[in-house]
Amino acid sequence: MPSDSPSRALKYRGxxxxxxxxxxxxxxxxxxxxDIALLSAFERDYTHLTVISSSNRALLGYLPIPHLRILIDVGKVQQTDPVSKAMIRFRRKEKVFKVITMQTPLEELELFFEGNENGKQEFAIVTDDRRRFVLGVATKSDLEEFTKKRPA
Known part of the structure; x- marks a missing residue:
């Protein structure tokens, strides 16, 4: 555990x-x-979309919208292309993934964003305990907004 874990615990208070x-x-x-993925993300002001299998709804990867816009601008993909051409696939055999659930303490989420064996992370995919369902996507800004709104 990092030496500042007591201050993190106080910061998030459980x-x-x-x-x-x-x-x-x-x-x-x-x-x-x-183009459908971009429109959906724009309508909800999302920066990341998860990509799931149409046959079994298994999590396959994600689509970072800012990176997608760059790919479109430089001509690597077109809006009519399938999401599979631009998505970032999870490499399950190469990496150990940290499971983030609704019960994960916020100090643990903060540590995840700050970096682990896979480096700093911009977002976390929140799943159920068995990693069968995607429940949400948490970003560093979600964590920052939470601490701003919570009374001291």
Missing amino acids: ATVEDLDLAASLSCFPTDSI
Whole structure:
């Protein structure tokens, strides 16, 4: 545990990911067109979409919207292309993934964002305990907003 873990515990006072009151996740399929994914993300002001299998709804990867816009601007993908052409796939055999659930303490989420064996993270996919369902996406800004709104 880091030496500042008591200050983190005081900062969050037992709060968990559930206390962030995250919006429901928005997932797309690899066969969806990029323009549909962009429109869906824009309508909800989301920066990341999860990509799930259309056959069994298994989590396959994610679509970072800021990176997607760059790919479109430089001509690597077009809006009519399928999401599969631009998505970032999870490499389950190469990495150990940290499971983030609604019960994960916020100090643990903060440590996840600050870096672990896979480096700093911009977002966390929140799942159920068995990693069967995507419940939401938490970002560093969600954590920052929570600490700003919570009385001292």
